[in-house]
Amino acid sequence: MTELLTPEALHAALRAIGAERYHNLHPFHRLLHDGKLSKGQVQAWALNRYYYQASIPAKDATLLARLPTTKLRREWRRRLEDHDGDGSKPGGVERWLVLTRGLGLEDSYVTSLQGLLPATRFAVDAYVHFVRDRSVLEAVASSLTEMFSPAIISERVSGMLRAYDFVDADTLAYFTPRLTQAPQDVDFALGYVAREARTREQQEQVLAALRFKCDLLWAQLDALHHAYVSPALPPPGAFRPA
């Protein structure tokens, strides 16, 4: 563990982490995409995932505040715009509320976070804290799960449209811009970590940051699976499907 990885080897190591740990492999996602969930279970997913979506701009702003150059801040500001919108076109957070609304959940209930699984909050907050407390290199690297997101998004959208009569293309419109935004984000972040990880130790930090991020996405699905699929025991105070 002392020799510097070539850019290709680093890239391959990042891909290998996704192949083992990205949440497209989680049984909850299989159920979601294959149409095996009830409307209440899909609501629980969208409700909890709202907190993740709503925290992404907080995460990006936290990192933005730590970036040292105009060029880096400008790049990261674009991400904030993707998620918070610009006042004319809606951002990702607003588009996620279109999804929860389409599933029959009131905006005020969703944004109150009242029915949120505590485990969702802990995992998502861990992401914001990571970006605040670790090196900028690790913070940027933790965004690299977007390497794997276009595949899962395509699968999710087509699977859900086919499987659920309570879902239509408008409801899932959140995902369309992500198919072009994510690869743009990834190009930047991959270039950044390839350039800035100058020691093997730093490269290992990059890999660990991606593992951490995969773990927190996975943990969110574990919590959903436990609360709403099997054994289907939501913790006290959490959302209960009608």
Place this chain on the structure above:
Amino acid sequence: MTELLTPEALHAALRAIGAERYHNLHPFHRLLHDGKLSKGQVQAWALNRYYYQASIPAKDATLLARLPTTKLRREWRRRLEDHDGDGSKPGGVERWLVLTRGLGLEDSYVTSLQGLLPATRFAVDAYVHFVRDRSVLEAVASSLTEMFSPAIISERVSGMLRAYDFVDADTLAYFTPRLTQAPQDVDFALGYVAREARTREQQEQVLAALRFKCDLLWAQLDALHHAYVSPALPPPGAFRPA
């Protein structure tokens, strides 16, 4: 929600939170105490709970650093001593390793945190962050789950000794001092919140802090239940019983 609660009403409201949300009500604890778990499942519990135990002094030190008076710091320093020991008698963290060792887990594996469930880490870290980021009043109030711990400890120790041939009194020696330490801690913290919560809003913050703490204990058992009981799907990289 404007009138100040009497000390008795505040106390009753705290008790009511415990009656609804304390983790003695979680099915995993029933299974643990009733002898329904395999040795591997008990190992998974002890391994994950190690991270909680090991983080308690970090939590207490974080709060200690924020306390404004000698008197308060002295009180809180005593908690640190309970958990970190004084060099002659072992503290809670060392005593927890007696338990994991008694269950056949190597100290080096346990302390490496390698097999930890990510959800355990997120929940436990959320506790340390809470104590750092919230008011001192809320931080103190979050320790009040100890109001409910003597009952669960008695039940746990007698249940586990009766049910498991791989557990003996020495293995469970962690718990004995906690039966006297916890009530002492609670007396102080209850007096503190009754005195320092001077508005109804602050009293509500106290109640919310206790709810938060119950939630993070509950979330740890949810994660164990999902990974090791039903559907028994440990996340990538987590401990797998032999």
